[in-house]
Amino acid sequence: MASPQPLNGATPKPKPITPSEISAEFSHHDPTIARINNGSFGCCPSTIIAAQQNHQLYFLEQPDNFYFNILKPSILKTRQIIKTLINADHVEEISIVDNATTAAAIVLQHTTWSFFSTLFQPGDAAIMLHYAYGAVKKSVQAYITRAGGHVIEVHLPFPLKSNSEIIVEFRKALQMGKANGRKIRLAVIDHITSMPSVIIPVKELVQMCRDEGVGRIFIDAAHAIGNVNIDVKDIGADFYTSNLHKWFFCPPSAAFLYCKMSDELSDLHHPVVSHEYGNGLAMESAWIGTRDYSPQLVVPEAMEFVSRFEGGIEGIMRRNHKKVVEMADMLAEAWGTELGTPPDMCSSMAMVGMPACLGIKSDADALKLRTHLRVCFGVEVPIYYRAPVEGEIDPITGYARISHQVYNTVEDYYRFREAVNKLVKDGVNCTLLPLCEGYAQLLQMLLKSSLPVLCISYCSAVDV
Template sequence: MDQEEESRNGDSTHNHSHSHNHGLHHVSKKPKLAPLITEPDISAEFSHHQPGVARINNGSFGSCPKSVLAAQREWQLKYLEQPDDFYFNTLRKGILKSRTVIKGLINADDVDEISLVDNATTAAAIVLQQIGRAFAEGKFNQNDTVVMLHCAFQAVKKSIQAYVTRAGGSVVEVQLPFPLISEEEIIKEFKKGLEKGKENGKRIRLAIIDHITSMPCVVIPVGKLVKICREEGVDQVFVDAAHAIGSVKIDVKEIGADFYVSNLHKWFFCPPAVAFLHCRKSNSSPDIHHPVVSHEFGNGLPIESAWIGTRDYSAQLVVPSVLDFVNRFEGGIDGIMERNHEQVLKMGRKLSESWGTNLGSPPEMCAGMVMVGLPSRLKLLSEEDASKLRGHLRVYFGVEVPIHYQASKEDGEGGARDKDGIITGYARISHQVYNTLEDYEKFRNAILRLVEEKKVCKMLLTE
């Protein structure tokens, strides 16, 4: 049996590497496998979600089922009953078990390559602090560069500001073309960014590549970009894959980055806040530390991360319970990913057809999220307009969905158009197991109503 099936039966060993899980149709040596989950079961698992809200924004904060929340509560009580015993005899073993599950899911070589941290923001601090230290200690030349996509997560940009540029490093931002026709457009721009990063004899000390960008959301050809980085002599590559686990297949050996982080609370049903950071073992392993220094400092990042002082570690301990949850679905996590991808594309097409607009990228560049063009008649002409529309949909229509402003090019070329003009607004819709057709119909009707009433973003109320 593969590791998922073993853990579902309560085994504590997870030494197998990940193989495709095809649900519960295999005959098990052990009896009493959980039956496949039903629609009423799914509704019950997410019955704590606020009723009446079309929650089509799983990408931002994720979602956690009741059975996993119950497991989390058990861990919390176990700690509170006897904290000393928990600290000395339970915590580290439990975190190791979670790390071992992740090792299998991402095809890592060694469990010691995997650390559990709060979120991708913490992982960015870990990676960027060691780059900043190298600048500060004179190991890197002033103005050596970090190359990243311009749409990198804001917290990553702030980390660069905090740790790298203030220590003398410089930054090159690569423009992500959008809307997209093919991944070749991204590869072309990325190569230009690397050329710029190496101008005047500078060295690129770090490339930061998103696996799935947040806004606009696009699946990036990360393996190809890492390979290009290697060919171009980039020192280290950090893949910020905040949205990846539970959303796309991950094979860290195949991707080949030095660092790879993904949040477990976005698409892998963990409670907030937990992420894994994979640090590839190499002879020149850098001086990597958790930014919160506790008494485990110097014992390796996995151990440092497993104790950063007294706090609630339960989110890091429930990973095996999440595996139990996803294995109640046909095909396990692979099946969930596939269905989310199919459904979000289907819903995206329904919306774009209804509004006479477009999708922001081809199907193969989407995972569980897709960008859908909004009618140009809404006159979404700034970030402020995007924020107003989002707030208005939440307050007046019970629809939760992020809105993206895409400035049209000065020459008016390159952007998508509908019958009334250039499309400058996009909605990022997500699909997760709890979503229903009604959620997307509610959103569709809200936009149609605003257009029908000749409302434009500037005049919308948000409270």
């Protein structure tokens, strides 16, 4: 018997996804790990993995048909969806690339050519945040300095109390960059910084750059889509990129690069030169040789997945933000610490201060603690080291960057809380933890065996 149709002819709304269905979608996650680090690699539901595998099979069954008849229309569909999601004017402004680092290479390559063509002068500057993602910082240095340009970093304080602190420091850096008649040719601004994680007031900084005559503005928004609302016309930058595999449920790796329609658009090229060279960046990016394009083709299925949640992707973002702030407050209260930023500067990630008695005194200590939490307690969370300011007494120098995505449960954060409580109770100091792959591998092997485990780092039996 056919299902009754709505009287008005409208398509019936799908039933909201249930907690058990969410668990099933992420049943491939390691159940022994409290995975509160969605920010690094994202996540991909089973239904989207199945869609990706279908695309892979289409290619393997008949590669010529896939190349000539399926690939380009499918990527165009992805571009059209992204255009709508970010409020771009033209689909020609959207290119699909591997990741935000690739997008940065495209923009920086274009900037480098301007130095080589004498459009820019030696000593002209590029400006970026000190918080910028490590790979992008190295990319800026590699491209700009080798072309004869000067790189200026905006040093921001942390913890942060308000956007005004960011705006003040950015204005200072702009004035420094313009000293001695030098021109600032490129600004690289994060929408959401990675470590420490902070929402940056990009619209205000873009306007400041325009007022100060900065030539081009590139927003590195690797964490943005699926995490905060994006309106590229309102933001007003020349270039904007975001990964689709971090917070938008696509498999790695896939990203988009928005390039504001201008005469310069025709001069942008993908770093990998292939058969589509000269046909526009979007076409060049759509084919860079034989490789797996399937992560870039499942955006329609990602849209179907988020539509199963109340409020769609906007509802997911609201709930993730609310929950991560709630969990961050819970952890900070348990440890007697504080958040690194106010809630309105958090996205679906939050920075939580860790007990000072853990003795996090370097980046190496932070990495050792992260490894120890993973291996001995089954908690995956990045740890950020903040150098103390002169005169501080018992400063918080370690912050955990916790994420919240739809698969997380409160038990994940309780496990993290209890792990840190145990470390504090046992008097663990991070400087005494070993830092070596062999240590992690040995403990992993022992933990998988039936043997009792003695944590060699602080001579205390570990509950597993």
